[in-house]
Amino acid sequence: MKLINLLLACLLASNAQAGWIDKQGKPLHETEDAKANGDFGALLIFTTNEEALFKNWATPSESVYFDTVESVKINQPVSAFVIFSGCKTNLAGNCNVSMRFRIIQPDGKVYSETPAMEVWNDKPAPTGRSLRLSVDYLKVVIEPHEQRGRYTVMAQVRDDNAGAVLNLQKTFIADDSPSKAKHNPALKRVP
Numbered sequence: 001m002k003l004i005n006l007l008l009a010c011l012l013a014s015n016a017q018a019g020w021i022d023k024q025g026k027p028l029h030e031t032e033d034a035k036a037n038g039d040f041g042a043l044l045i046f047t048t049n050e051e052a053l054f055k056n057w058a059t060p061s062e063s064v065y066f067d068t069v070e071s072v073k074i075n076q077p078v079s080a081f082v083i084f085s086g087c088k089t090n091l092a093g094n095c096n097v098s099m100r101f102r103i104i105q106p107d108g109k110v111y112s113e114t115p116a117m118e119v120w121n122d123k124p125a126p127t128g129r130s131l132r133l134s135v136d137y138l139k140v141v142i143e144p145h146e147q148r149g150r151y152t153v154m155a156q157v158r159d160d161n162a163g164a165v166l167n168l169q170k171t172f173i174a175d176d177s178p179s180k181a182k183h184n185p186a187l188k189r190v191p
Contacts, residue, residue: 032168032169032170033045033168033170035166036086037165037166038162038164040084040085040087040088040159040166041084042082042083042085042155042166042168043082044080044081044155044169045068045081045082045083045170046070046078046080046081046153046170047067047068047069047081048069048077048078048079050079050137050139053081053133057133069172070172071172071174071177072172072173072174074143074144076141078140078141079138079139080137080138080140080153080170081134081137082137084097084132084134085126085129085131087126087159088161088162089124090161092122093125094123094124094125095123095125095126095159095161096120096121096161097118097119097160098117098119098121098157099118099119099134099136099156100115100116100117100155100156100158101114101138101153102154103138103151103152103153103154104152104154105147106147106150111151118135118136119134119135119157120134121135147174148174149173149174150171150172150173151171151172152171154168154169155167155168155169
């Protein structure tokens, strides 16, 4: 599996809109897995190696290296994380960001749903326009007796202090073939 370079990114505020930017500072169009509402933005990512993601995320640098996948082999765990920026603080100066997941299986029926999970609860706001990785994450293992095909992971990411909601979604294919890496565009962090 290839390692993908995701340069730390954040939201670029321009007048009444914000959004993701590329490494040259040019605005990127919203996608199903990367959206913004004002200064608040979130990105949904998949990995099959969360330990490497944690290690690389904790290493100070302008970029983070991690594997991201578009397909997984049956019985191979895939984890969904949210990367966010721009949360609104409460009177104590803390952010409260939560998420809920819904997974749709290939036949269109609900495979699983989660209760509210922590992205960043009662913690100081990220400094400047820096990004943070969600505290909680979703781990899915499609077992041999379950459907093969495209699974859709929907994440409702909510800035509870601002009332802003971002509905993200991303898909992966579960089958008997080897996992396939997906290349993401490089994103740059705004100082």
